[in-house]
Amino acid sequence: MQRYSKVLGKNKREMVMLKGFPCKWGRCTFCDYIEDNSKNEKEIISFNKEVLKNVTGEFKVLDVINSGSIFELPDESLKDIREIIISKGIEKLFVECHWIYKERLDEMREFFGIEIIFRCGVETFDNDFRMKFLNKGAGFKEYTEVNKYFDSICLLVGIKGQTKEMIERDIEILENHFKLGCVNVYVENTTSLKRDEELIKWFAEKYAYLKDNERIEVLFHNTDLGVGSED
Ligand code: SF4
Secondary structure, rough: OEEEEEEOOOOOEEEEEEOOOOOOOOOOOOOOHHOOOOHHHHHHHHHHHHOOOOOOOOOOOOEOOOOOOOHOHHHHHHHHHHHHHHHOOOOEEEOOOHHHHHHHHHHHHHOOOOOOEEEEHHHHHHHHHHHOOOOOOOOOHHHHHHHHOEEEEEEEEEOOEEHHHHHHHHHHHHHHHHHHEEEEEOOOOOOOOOOHHHHHHHHHHOOOOHHHHHOOEEEEOOOOOOOOOOO
């Protein structure tokens, strides 16, 4: 599987897909990538060391994903990332972070000592759909509770059961109330959730203009950023 890439479009950056301990939440109904998680700390550490060797620092920006939250990486891997940050002159770090860690963001800021963009998987601001159907475990009621902590969010689009109205509201909130964001179009996986092709076609047409929005990435496939594909 590809574990390193250079993202050359919006927000130029290097990206690494590391291995982590099991996602602490681990119960989202649409997620099967936690299968990449491991409990073998030694193996995770040495695996991540190899992946991190690819980082050159050429954009001064590094994006770390790990099929979970940054808090689920072993301490040793966090130290290895910090080493790379220092040795390659990286100035900005993107990481993933579940809502459950929202009170701990400063720990990471202090540890790394550079600007960190925490990306929170909101999926949708429709509270019922997020909490009951997607079982996301992020129990906020309003977007104002989220942008207090997170500058960047991920939305999920195209799951059967979702409506155009939900998506319109989600995109409106992202465009107007968050600095950065990513819209992931749902790709069927080993879970039972289905893709809604008509809804995705509608979304692709209506929101085609987002390709010119430097703050928002739209990923039609989960390997669009160059990591995660089988090589
Ligand atoms: S929080 Fe993220 S990694 Fe964990 S189960 Fe949900 S989608 Fe998967």
